[in-house]
Amino acid sequence: MDFLKAAIVEYFVIQVLIQDISCETWQVYLPQKVIGIQGSCVVIPCTFNYPGVEKQSNDITILWYKDNENSQQYTEIYHSKNNLISLADSYILVGDSGKKNCSLKITKLQKKDEEHYHLRVEIAQLGAFSFIKQTAYVSVSGKNLSHLSF
Template structure:
C-alpha cells in the first residue's frame, strides 16, 4: 500500500518536477446557485527558486474532474468555457477566482494550476474543490432573541419584552447578493418604535433584524423571512417562518 509520501513523489515525477509538496488552501466544497456565480477562495505556495517566474504575466488555470485537457478557466485565455475573473493577485499567491453563470453541468471537482515563466508550471493535484449546484437557494435561518445584545435564543416571550427576530442566510454569490424581506399575518400591529434593519453585508452572510416590543396582540402571529435572488433570467426565493408565543405578565395565553 502506497504511503502519502510515495503518492506525492509519484505525482511530482509525473509533472516533471523534483519537488517537495507545494500546499494550497481551498475549500473542500462550495455550494452554487444555478444561474448565479460562485467564488473560490484560494491561496497557494511555490518553491522559492521559482519566485522570479511568478510575474504579472503568470496565468491561473482551473481544471475540471482531473482532466488536464478540460481547462474550463485560464486567466490568460478568456475564450474558455467559464466566464469569470481571477480576483486574487497571483504575485501574492492569491488564486481566488469567481465564475459567473453557473449551471447544473458545472458540478464537479476543480484543481488549480499555476503557469508562469520558465519552469513554473504546476498542477496542485492533491487538493481540489467540489462545486455543488443547487436548483434553489437554501432556506434562511430565523431565530428569536430577547434583545439584540442577548445571545440566548428564546422560545416564549413575556409581554412588554424588547424582542429581536433575526433572519440570516448564506450569500452564495458575492457579486450579486440576495435580499431578505419580512412579512407577517395581518393581525400584527407593531409599535411605533419597531424597525427593520439590514446589517452590513458580509461576503458570506446576510442578516436582517426585526426589533419590536412584544404585546399580547402578537400571540400566534407568524413572521416570515424570504430570501430572494435576482438572477439574469429568473427570480428565485426560499422562506422560513417563526410563530410568536406571547405570555401575559399575569398569566399564560
C-alpha cells in the same frame, strides 16, 4: 586573484544556504466544498505558494480545470494568458496571481457546473505544478435564478 575566487565561491555558498532556509514547496489552499445557488455566482477562494523568490503577475499563469471523475479527464475552463478559453466569461479569476491569490468566480451557476475543480500554476523560469489531488467541489442547489435581475 585567489581572494576574488574565494569571495565569489563564498557568495554562492551563502546564496544556496539562504535559498535552502527560505525554500517553500508548491502548495494550494482551497476549500473542499463550495455551495452555490443555481443561476447565481459562486467563488472558489484559493491561494497558492511556490518555491523561490516572489514573481510578478505577468510571470505567473493560472489555469483552472473542471474534473470529470467518471472519465478521469480534465477540461480547461480558465487560462489567464488566453482569454478565449474563459468560456464566455462564465469563469473569472478574481484573485491577483502576483499576490498568490487564485480565487475563481463561476457566474450563472448551472447544474452542469457541479463538479470538482483543480488548479495549475505555471511560473516563468521556475516551472509548473498541477494540484490534481487538491480539489474544490462545487455543489449547485436550488431553483434556477438566472431569469431574475438584481
